[in-house]
Amino acid sequence: MxxxxxxxxxxxxxxxxxxxxxxxxxxxxxxxxxxxxxxxPFPEECKTEEHRVHGCQSMVWLVPSGDAAKMHFAATSDSAIVSGLIALVLRVYSGRPAAEIVATEPEFVQSIGLAKHLSPTRSNGLAAMLAKLKGYAAQALA
Incomplete structure (x- = not known):
């Protein structure tokens, strides 16, 4: 297998x-x-301003680790639905080379109809989370 x-x-x-x-x-x-x-479980000590994703209505924290060869992300939110969005984002982006992260567009947002069914604030928050995640990957490549 x-x-x-x-x-x-x-x-x-x-x-x-x-x-x-x-x-x-x-x-x-x-x-x-x-x-x-x-x-x-997300470590409480990582819930810092530095790791906070701004642009989300709910509180979201995103912590990168690893290097350009393979980056990992841990994230959490105080919102149940946003936590689910995080789970999807991590499935697509975590544990991958930085170059793949930067090159991968979040097509699942459209394909499952999320774009139409999320409130504008949640859509903005998802966009902010993806931008921050890709930013970390771009930094790792730099």
Whole structure:
């Protein structure tokens, strides 16, 4: 059995397929909340201003680790739905080379209909989180 994690592109396709199982958005939101609950515990000491993602209505913290060859991200939020969004973002972007992170567009946001179903503040927050994550990757490449 191949235990290597799928590429960012494959991860996005997998996410689209998972969300296609659910008939309506109330089920999809519930699935997002469930995904958020499965995030690994986030260290309290990392909930600092330095790691905070600005532009989110809810509190979000994002911590990078690793180097350009392989970057990892830990993140958390005080919002259940935003935690679910974080889980999706980490599936696509964490554990990858910085160059792949920078080059990968978050197509899953469109493909699962998130763009249409998130409030403007949540959409802005997701964009801010992705920008910060890609910023960390760009720094690692620099």
């Amino acid at each position: 191949n235990t290597a994690s799928p590429s960012a592109e494959q991860a996005q396709q997998d996410i689209a397929e998972e969300f296609a199982f659910f008939g309506d958005w109330s089920e999809r939101y519930q699935y997002l909340i469930d995904l958020g609950r499965q995030l690994p």
